[in-house]
Amino acid sequence: MKRAAERWYVATGDEGWTYLDAHDLRRTQGGHLPWDCGVLLVVAMSRGDWEDWPTFRDSYLGEMSPAVAERERGKISFASGGRKEDSDPGPVFCLTVETAPPY
Helix, strand or coil: CHHHHHHHHHHHCCHHHHHCCHHHHHHHHHHHHHHHHCCCHHHHHHHCCCCCHHHHHHHHHCCCCHHHHHHHHCCCCCCCCCCCCCCCCCCCCCCCCCCCCCC
16 A cells, blocks of 8 residues: 555655555545445445444444435435436545555
């Protein structure tokens, strides 16, 4: 992982890559799977070997942006506000994948 972070640092010049560690990847997976891939929270927790819901929720899910909250609210037929088909705010997280995922 350190080698990949060094390559990203060289490619981007972003010093933040020099601080990357395994916990950052775990945290990213914790949010990416449910919010961007639509994976059920219980499945994401199982995949990441999390057992404690309050810790997972507080440490890995964070807060949704207003745009994402509106998008998700629009999926509920009885929620006010409705959803416009052309107003997708995009993914919550943006990841770069160098290899195919194992799943």
